[in-house]
Every structure is written in structure tokens, then in C-alpha cells.
Amino acid sequence: MYNATRRGILMTGIAVSAIGALALTGCTAGGSEAAGSQEKTTIRFLYATGDETWNSVVDSVVTTFNEQSDTTTVELDPLPAGSDYATALKTVDATGNWPAIVDMRDTLTYVNAGKLAPIPSEVTDLLEPTAFAAAEDGNVYTVPYSALNGELGINIIYNKDYFEENDLEVPETYDDFITLLEDIKANGDVPLATAAGEVWPSDQLWKPLAAPIFAEYTDEGGFWNAAAEKTATVEDLRDPLEELQYITDNFVLEGWQSTADAQTTTLLVNDQAVMATSSAGLGRLNDIHKVDPDFNAGLFIIPDEDGNINVLKNSVVGDTAGGLAISSQAAEDEDELASSVEFLEFFYSVEAANLMEEAGWISPNIVDSDEVVRNNSIPGAEDFFALLENPNLVWYENAPTWSTFSAFNTFFRQSRIEMQDGQSSLDDTINKTQTELDNQVAAAG
Structure with a gap:
């Protein structure tokens, strides 16, 4: 049981960054509520909603924590999936009204602005040392909300029964993938469903196509860092952009421009497409199983011309690093800080990990991972776990360190959608994206 007697201990040794000219203003995020003779501190947890599996994981972990804690109530602050x-x-x-726990994006930007508080050792000691890293100032600002399996979650989900009935095979090369699309289309069926109702799912088809180029720049700190240093350009991405255009024009289910990511599950189980793009990994398989327990789903990652499966490694630092953070605003309040640490300690416990795994999520890399019960019951899960053992798996790095990358990335995503939609030519897309890249790198200083 978590209780208030820990508060004094938790506060000892927790270093909180000073907040200077960029100090947060506005109302505080927390409050107190009566709990018998004690006061319970209320903190908010802001997170990005997405597939139903992640949403259920958050709800399960928070509900269980709230039932156990004598000192803290965590309120969910979900951001609708349609938002960037x-x-x-x-x-x-x-607005200056930061929640206590934040599912971070643009981490480096907010660290530099003094908006995040250091994560104390009470939390980081629960994680494997490779699951987090310190920023330049020596402090850790984010801790992962899932296992460090890179972007294995970006893959193609497919109908195994359809493949078997039509003598189709999982592609071993990129040419095999194109042949697969052609064969499905020749059957009179739609090969692929994808989504762009929000801008971020546009990565799901793009990233595997661009991965062979991105992988060439691992030794230079990743493609986008090389582009910032002008040793790479957007023109270098012409081939995968052409591939993206060709696949969209010939094999993608109509209406993708307004399709939300979660809708692809319905499109797949209703046989409106044979395959669907995903970035939810095991979570998407679990979503499908909930909708139709009899659907025989599998997954694969689009290989390159040589048969390699290029997958982006997780970044634990840098501007693209995701993870959970404690806001500096919450850290200014002793009770909110202690409650935030208490919740994160539970989040990285074996109990919470088992809740995540049961829900179909792959739990973070905690020290006591050997005590976690893995969930292998979801149809298609064996395909996901097999990717980790695939001899053709090639990890690459592509973690931008320039602080304005997120603004550029949103622009690039939207530009690709416009190209795929016929609103912009390939040449125009390359040229305007290069211009935006140069502007954002200059703005980053």
C-alpha cells in the first residue's frame, strides 16, 4: 500500500531545476480531497490517446493505482486522437497549466525551456539502465511507457486466412511486397488500408519505405541530423517518395485521407482490405481480436530490396524521445511532486507491468522483468515477437537533435499527404520540404 509516510523520504535528494525567465504561470495542476482523516493529492496525467489497447492500459494502471494509494488520486487528461x-x-x-505527469513529445525543447523536472532515482532505479539516459545537464527527464522495441510497431497487419486461401506469402523483399499488392488487386480485392485522418498515421507507410535510406545515415547521427548539417538533402528521399506515391495511387483503399487510424481495424475485419498499416504493434492485433475473436491476423514489416528489415531504434534522449515526464509546475508543489513520483514508482512495478501485458501492451524494460507474465494469447503475437529474433532485422538510428524538428516533421507529414492526394507534385513536395527544413534548422540556431 502506498501511503503518506513516504512523503518526507521522497523529497530528500530530489533535485528540481530552477525555473527562470521561462517560468510557468497559471493555475496549479493538482488539488486535495478528503480520504478519511487524510488528504489525498490529485494530479493530472496528460497522454496521447490512440489505439484502444493503449487507452485501456492507461485506464487499468491508473484505476489500480488509485484504489491502492492512500495519498494520491491520478486524474486522466486524455488528448483526443484527432489532434496533433x-x-x-x-x-x-x-496556457501555463501543465499536468503533473506528461506523455512527452519534443522533449529537448521543453527541457531547455525549463518545463520538465528531473526524474529522481527512486523511479530510474526500477528501470534497466539502457531504458533511459541523462540529458546534457546530467538529469533524466523522461522514462519510457513501453518496451524499447524501436519501431517494430510500425508494420503491416494482414488477413492470414486470405493469404492461405490465395497461396500468398509474406514478402521477403521489397519487390515481393509490390508483387503481393499486384496479386491481391488482380483478385479484385483492395490490397491495403491506411489512414491520414490525423497527420501522424501517414508515417505508417512512409517510414518502412524510407528506412533503407535512413539506415545509411546511422553513423552520422541519423538522416535528419545529416540534413541539418547539409550532408543529406530531401532530394535523397526521392525514391521512397515515388514509391509512396505509386502504392497510394494503385493499391490503397479510397477514402484514406479522412480515415482515422483506429478505423483501419474495422476495414480489415470487414474485408474491405486485405492488409492495413499500423503503428500500434501488438496493440493493433489486440484491438482486432476484441472486435472479431475469430479473425486470423498476422503482421510483417515491409523489407528492403535486399530483404533487410530496417527498424528505427528507440531514442531515450533528444527531441524525438518520448516517455513520461514530471512537469516543473507540479514539482514546485511538494505534495504534487511526491504524488508524481509515487505514481511513476507504481507504473514501473511488476504489478503494473502485468496489467499492461494482460491488456495486450508490452511493458517497459523494468529491472524485475523476469517476474512479468508475458501475454502470448493474442492472435498474431508470435509474428511480432519473432521479429525481434529475425536474422534480417537491422536497427538504425535517426533521432534529430535540433529543437524545431517537430514543427518540420508536422510540415513534412502534411506535405506528403498533399502529394499522395494529388494536391502537390513530387518535385514541389521535395522543394518546399527542403525550404522548410532549412528554415527550421536556422530557427533552431
Whole structure:
């Protein structure tokens, strides 16, 4: 049981960054409520909603924590899936009303602005050392909300029964993938469903196509850092952009421009498409199983021309690093800080990890991971876990360190959608994206 006697201990040794000219203003995030003879501190947890599995994981973990804690109540502060999360964080910053726990994007930007508090060792000691890293000032500002399996979650979900009935195979090369699309279309069926109702799902098809190029720049700190240093350009991405256009024009279910990411589950189980893009990994398989327990789902990642499966590694630092953080605004209040630490300690417990796994999520890399019960019951889960053992798996790095990358990334996503939609030519897309890149790098200083 978590209780108030820990508060004095928790506060000892927790270093909180000084907040200077960029200090947060506005009302505080928390409050107190009566709990018998004690006061319970209320803190908010802001997170990006997405697939139903992640939403249920958050709800399960928070509900269980609230039932156990004598000192803290966590209130969920979900951001609707239709919003661009990075942009929404800017709105939160502008209002000066930060929640205590924040599912971060643009981490480096907010660290530099003094908006995040250091994560204390009480929390980081629960994680494997490779699951987090310190910023330049020596403090840790984010801790992961899932396992560090890179972008294995960005993949293609497919109907295994359809494949078997039509003698189709999971592609071993990029040419095999194109042939697969052609064969499904020749059957009179729609090969692929994808989504762009929000801008971020546009990565789901794009990133596997661009991965072979991105992988070439691992030794230079990633493609986007090389582009910032002018040793790479957007023109270098012409080939995958052409591939993206070709696949969209010929094999993607109509209406993708207004399709929300979660809707692809329905499109798949209703046989409106044979395959669907996803960034939810095991979570999407779990969503499908909930909708139709009899649907025989599988997954694969689009390979490159040589058969390699190029997958982006997780970044634990830098502007693209995600994770959970404690806001500096909450850290100014002794009770809110203690409650935030208490919740994160529970989040990285074996109990919470088992709740996540049961819900179909892959829990973070905690020290006591050998005590976690893995969930192998979801149809298609074996395909996901097999990717980690695939001999053709190639990890690459592409974590931008320039602080304005998120603004550029949103622009690039929207530009790709406009190209796929016929509103902009390939050449225009490349040229305007390069211009935006140069402007954002200059703005980053």
C-alpha cells in the first residue's frame, strides 16, 4: 500500500531545476480531497490517446493505482486522437497549466525551456539502465511507457486466412511486397488500408519505405541530423517518395485521407482490405481480436530490396524521445511532486507491468522483468515477437537533435499527404520540404 509516510523520504535528494525567465504561470495542476482523516493529492496525467489497447492500459494502471494509494488520486487528461499531440503540447505550454505527469513529445525543447523536472532515482532505479539516459545537464527527464522495441510497431497487419486461401506469402523483399499488392488487386480485392485522418498515421507507410535510406545515415547521427548539417538533402528521399506515391495511387483503399487510424481495424475485419498499416504493434492485433475473436491476423514489416528489415531504434534522449515526464509546475508543489513520483514508482512495478501485458501492451524494460507474465494469447503475437529474433532485422538510428524538428516533421507529414492526394507534385513536395527544413534548422540556431 502506498501511503503518506513516504512523503518526507521522497523529497530528500530530489533535485528540481530552477525555473527562470521561462517560468510557468497559471493555475496549479493538482488539488486535495478528503480520504478519511487524510488528504489525498490529485494530479493530472496528460497522454496521447490512440489505439484502444493503449487507452485501456492507461485506464487499468491508473484505476489500480488509485484504489491502492492512500495519498494520491491520478486524474486522466486524455488528448483526443484527432489532434496533433506535439501541437497540443504547445497549447498546454501557452496556457501555463501543465499536468503533473506528461506523455512527452519534443522533449529537448521543453527541457531547455525549463518545463520538465528531473526524474529522481527512486523511479530510474526500477528501470534497466539502457531504458533511459541523462540529458546534457546530467538529469533524466523522461522514462519510457513501453518496451524499447524501436519501431517494430510500425508494420503491416494482414488477413492470414486470405493469404492461405490465395497461396500468398509474406514478402521477403521489397519487390515481393509490390508483387503481393499486384496479386491481391488482380483478385479484385483492395490490397491495403491506411489512414491520414490525423497527420501522424501517414508515417505508417512512409517510414518502412524510407528506412533503407535512413539506415545509411546511422553513423552520422541519423538522416535528419545529416540534413541539418547539409550532408543529406530531401532530394535523397526521392525514391521512397515515388514509391509512396505509386502504392497510394494503385493499391490503397479510397477514402484514406479522412480515415482515422483506429478505423483501419474495422476495414480489415470487414474485408474491405486485405492488409492495413499500423503503428500500434501488438496493440493493433489486440484491438482486432476484441472486435472479431475469430479473425486470423498476422503482421510483417515491409523489407528492403535486399530483404533487410530496417527498424528505427528507440531514442531515450533528444527531441524525438518520448516517455513520461514530471512537469516543473507540479514539482514546485511538494505534495504534487511526491504524488508524481509515487505514481511513476507504481507504473514501473511488476504489478503494473502485468496489467499492461494482460491488456495486450508490452511493458517497459523494468529491472524485475523476469517476474512479468508475458501475454502470448493474442492472435498474431508470435509474428511480432519473432521479429525481434529475425536474422534480417537491422536497427538504425535517426533521432534529430535540433529543437524545431517537430514543427518540420508536422510540415513534412502534411506535405506528403498533399502529394499522395494529388494536391502537390513530387518535385514541389521535395522543394518546399527542403525550404522548410532549412528554415527550421536556422530557427533552431
